[in-house]
Amino acid sequence: MLIAPSFACNGRTYRRPSHSVVIVCIDGFDPAYLAAAQTEGLCPFLARLIDHYGRWTAASALPSFTNPNNVSLITGVAPAQHGIAGNYALDPESGMPTEMTAPEFLRAETILAAGHKTGLSVAAVTAKDKLRRLLGANLPADDFHATCLSIETAASGKHGAVDPAIQSALGAEPPHIYSAEVSLVVLRVGLALLKTRKPNLLYLSTTDYVQHRYGPDEKDAIDFMVELDGLLAEIDAYGAIMVITADHGMNAKTQADGAPDVAYLQDVLDTAMPGVGARVILPITDPYVVHHGALGACSMVYLGEADVDRVTEILLALPQVDEVLPRAVAARDLELPEDRIGDLVILATPSGVLGSSRNAHDLSALKGPLRSHGGRHEQTVPFIVNRPLEDQDQLLPLRNYDAFHVALNLLSQEASHA
Ligand SMILES: [Zn+2]
Numbered sequence: 515m516l517i518a519p520s521f522a523c524n525g526r527t528y529r530r531p532s533h534s535v536v537i538v539c540i541d542g543f544d545p546a547y548l549a550a551a552q553t554e555g556l557c558p559f560l561a562r563l564i565d566h567y568g569r570w571t572a573a574s575a576l577p578s579f580t581n582p583n584n585v586s587l588i589t590g591v592a593p594a595q596h597g598i599a600g601n602y603a604l605d606p607e608s609g610m611p612t613e614m615t616a617p618e619f620l621r622a623e624t625i626l627a628a629g630h631k632t633g634l635s636v637a638a639v640t641a642k643d644k645l646r647r648l649l650g651a652n653l654p655a656d657d658f659h660a661t662c663l664s665i666e667t668a669a670s671g672k673h674g675a676v677d678p679a680i681q682s683a684l685g686a687e688p689p690h691i692y693s694a695e696v697s698l699v700v701l702r703v704g705l706a707l708l709k710t711r712k713p714n715l716l717y718l719s720t721t722d723y724v725q726h727r728y729g730p731d732e733k734d735a736i737d738f739m740v741e742l743d744g745l746l747a748e749i750d751a752y753g754a755i756m757v758i759t760a761d762h763g764m765n766a767k768t769q770a771d772g773a774p775d776v777a778y779l780q781d782v783l784d785t786a787m788p789g790v791g792a793r794v795i796l797p798i799t800d801p802y803v804v805h806h807g808a809l810g811a812c813s814m815v816y817l818g819e820a821d822v823d824r825v826t827e828i829l830l831a832l833p834q835v836d837e838v839l840p841r842a843v844a845a846r847d848l849e850l851p852e853d854r855i856g857d858l859v860i861l862a863t864p865s866g867v868l869g870s871s872r873n874a875h876d877l878s879a880l881k882g883p884l885r886s887h888g889g890r891h892e893q894t895v896p897f898i899v900n901r902p903l904e905d906q907d908q909l910l911p912l913r914n915y916d917a918f919h920v921a922l923n924l925l926s927q928e929a930s931h932a
Contacts, residue, residue, distance in 0.1 A: 536757075537917045557740065557742075576893065579888050584645055586914070603854040615648060643667050668680075679706040698745060700719065765885065774883075776809055778869045778875075780871045794814070807880055867888075
């Protein structure tokens with residue numbers, strides 16, 4: 515097969531890589547976690563990369579949730595173009611809340627699928643199965659050159675047989691989905707793939723269990739950073755061109771007494787304007803709510819018969835609410851798909867989170883103070899590279915979803931000397 519020197523995807527051209535390119539999305543990797551571990555000198559590998567190649571940060575896509583950002587990273591474009599603005603949206607025809615995790619909802623091609631079509635070998639590994647189908651959109655199943663697996667289901671052999679090296683990286687017992695271990699296994703499986711299937715493009719995506727549960731200075735968070743640093747160093751030692759970034763940051767979402775700083779928007783609207791049919795949809799809602807109680811920093815409001823100015827006034831008066839944006843403004847300024855967001859998009863303050871009705875959120879499983887994300891205040895994430903940049907001017911303003919662009923087009927393809 516004739517191999518093209520470049521391939522196109524969603525309006526951008528990507529160079530064919532000289533070495534395996536690895537994009538690592540560390541879920542919920544707020545810059546504060548790196549800073550805390552670095553202060554104690556516990557992330558020597560990441561510290562060396564930053565020393566050599568610069569301390570970059572990037573802005574995530576909004577809402578700063580997991581799925582919109584992983585899809586942005588894998589397509590290289592904003593939610594306005596790829597169509598995934600959260601885990602849920604209200605179906606415009608049926609008026610029913612619809613789960614947006616199926617690949618049918620994707621409006622852009624993935625960089626992995628575009629690369630694979632031109633003869634590149636590609637792979638993606640994710641912790642949670644909810645992301646696997648989106649990341650693997652339009653990739654053939656059971657193809658040695660197109661691997662897409664989630665740790666959650668790979669151990670059961672559900673999504674294709676795995677080589678012995680991958681099986682051994684998975685371990686005898688699949689790690690619990692609410693654990694630090696499941697994220698480390700993502701990187702170990704990535705390493706095993708690099709050694710066996712040698713993908714040209716490899717995308718690795720962990721989970722934010724640790725960051726929801728622990729603050730940056732807590733021992734469990736620092737221990738996790740130490741393990742992560744070691745595994746990333748192994749990927750680097752293998753010769754891969756690497757960009758390490760995140761889907762979103764993370765903030766403590768508590769009041770002075772440690773209680774969650776929540777505004778229950780559906781309750782507020784039902785009390786202030788009963789019977790008008792205003793509906794609150796939370797794009798964070800998904801089956802994995804134990805660690806955040808489905809409370810995030812972005813909410814959609816569908817107005818029904820409610821008056822837009824009155825709703826805006828009521829919501830802006832809440833101490834947890836930072837911004838109330840009409841649909842068209844949100845679509846333009848936040849780069850969101852206009853037909854898949856509410857009449858209003860609500861963003862929370864640094865310490866605030868937005869709920870629907872108090873009785874719809876089970877906070878009994880929360881262990882420790884609430885930590886969450888979803889708004890502008892969790893948009894800043896690290897962006898760490900392991901090669902010199904050929905032209906730094908091309909970098910700004912940097913978005914996390916420029917990761918493949920930076921790795922394939924802007925980083926030196928020479929071997930790393932860090
Ligand atoms: Zn996340």
